[in-house]
Amino acid sequence: xxxxxxxxxxxxxxxxxxxxxxxxxxxxxxxxxxxxxxxxxxxxxxxxxxxxxxxxxxxxxxxxxxxxxxxxxxxxxxxxxxxxxxxxxxxxxxxxxxxxxxxxxxxxxxxxxxxxxxxxxxxxxxxxxxxxxxxxxxxx
Amino acid sequence: xxxxxxxxxxxxxxxxxxxxxxxxxxxxxxxxxxxxxxxxxxxxxxxxxxxxxxxxxxxxxxxxxxxxxxxxxxxxxxxxxxxxxxxxxxxxxxxxxxxxxxxxxxxxxxxxxxxxxxxxxxxxxxxxxxxxxxxxxxxxxxxxxxxxxxxxxxxxxxxxxxxxxxxxxxxxxxxxxxxxxxxxxxxxxxxxxxxxxxxxxxxxxxxxxxxxxxxxxxxxxxxxxxxxxxxxxxxxxxxxxx
Numbered sequence: 001x002x003x004x005x006x007x008x009x010x011x012x013x014x015x016x017x018x019x020x021x022x023x024x025x026x027x028x029x030x031x032x033x034x035x036x037x038x039x040x041x042x043x044x045x046x047x048x049x050x051x052x053x054x055x056x057x058x059x060x061x062x063x064x065x066x067x068x069x070x071x072x073x074x075x076x077x078x079x080x081x082x083x084x085x086x087x088x089x090x091x092x093x094x095x096x097x098x099x100x101x102x103x104x105x106x107x108x109x110x111x112x113x114x115x116x117x118x119x120x121x122x123x124x125x126x127x128x129x130x131x132x133x134x135x136x137x138x139x140x
Numbered sequence: 141x142x143x144x145x146x147x148x149x150x151x152x153x154x155x156x157x158x159x160x161x162x163x164x165x166x167x168x169x170x171x172x173x174x175x176x177x178x179x180x181x182x183x184x185x186x187x188x189x190x191x192x193x194x195x196x197x198x199x200x201x202x203x204x205x206x207x208x209x210x211x212x213x214x215x216x217x218x219x220x221x222x223x224x225x226x227x228x229x230x231x232x233x234x235x236x237x238x239x240x241x242x243x244x245x246x247x248x249x250x251x252x253x254x255x256x257x258x259x260x261x262x263x264x265x266x267x268x269x270x271x272x273x274x275x276x277x278x279x280x281x282x283x284x285x286x287x288x289x290x291x292x293x294x295x296x297x298x299x300x301x302x303x304x305x306x307x308x309x310x311x312x313x314x315x316x317x318x319x320x321x322x323x324x325x326x327x328x329x330x331x332x333x334x335x336x337x338x339x340x341x342x343x344x345x346x347x348x349x350x351x352x353x354x355x356x357x358x359x360x361x362x363x364x365x366x367x368x369x370x371x372x373x374x375x376x377x378x379x380x381x382x
Contacts, residue, residue, distance in 0.1 A: 116209055
């Protein structure tokens with residue numbers, strides 16, 4: 001525990017946790033690249049995830065960064081800073097998804113409307129042909 | 141003047157035929173289009189039998205998307221006027237004809253049929269909304285009047301007539317969830333003349349309203365947010381004179 005009134009934030013990451021974080025970050029980024037390679041994730045949606053992975057890696061490599069951030073946020077405990085950052089990041093990501101879902105919902109609606117209108121016109125043309133056809137028959 | 145009357149319909153096989161027949165009688169010169177919003181019953185077949193054109197959305201998209209489909213069709217096919225009404229038989233086609241005449245004669249860009257506008261009509265009407273619906277109507281009425289500085293009495297009326305300026309505005313974007321309320325706000329904001337006309341409506345023939353008290357409350361809350369956000373939206377540069 002940090003004694004009350006301590007000025008400098010102290011990084012509490014052990015070597016073991018840093019190595020673990022680095023491995024997880026690398027595995028995570030590897031997974032992202034693999035998903036892109038298999039066309040299961042589009043490049044444009046992967047940037048944000050790769051950035052998240054890089055951030056994790058940077059935190060594991062240079063815990064001093066975390067100290068700077070904690071200092072900036074005015075929290076004594078770097079773990080609090082870490083959790084806050086991760087939470088904010090997840091919040092931002094899910095908002096990003098909501099925006100994407102909204103855009104795609106609108107696109108799907110447009111597509112459905114275009115298809116409905118296209119088919120309505122087709123049916124109309126078919127009906128017209130039928131009418132013209134029967135007229136030609138009666139003339140013959 | 142070429143007129144299109146379109147009817148958004150979702151599983152209304154019981155009433156759609158009669159509505160179309162009524163339209164052929166009251167507006168014989170108008171073309172009728174049924175926008176079938178992903179119905180799983182025989183709505184599309186009944187509509188075609190009754191002599192209407194049918195545009196079928198491949199899956200249910202909600203009232204706003206269905207209405208927008210109608211406006212897009214009217215705009216692209218070059219109709220001068222369009223109108224729409226509910227498929228459940230609540231809206232007498234003769235009243236729709238009055239709305240169309242109002243727009244045709246240039247007294248409004250968008251004419252709304254209101255069942256509350258004329259107190260005498262409203263009083264003798266056998267339409268008796270339940271409590272949550274009454275609260276909802278009043279909140280909407282107050283909020284929309286506040287947002288538009290124009291008096292509206294029947295904010296959720298689905299009986300309307302419009303000219304090409306309105307078609308252009310509603311084709312471009314139409315809120316999928318809050319079709320009636322937000323569209324009124326936008327039309328007024330874009331400087332279009334929106335007029336309410338007192339009309340008679342009939343009790344529902346088929347089906348029941350989807351609103352429960354909890355849903356109503358949620359719907360009211362969402363609608364107020366939509367109105368609030370709509371108030372700060374940028375104006376639409378596209379909609380000028382036709």
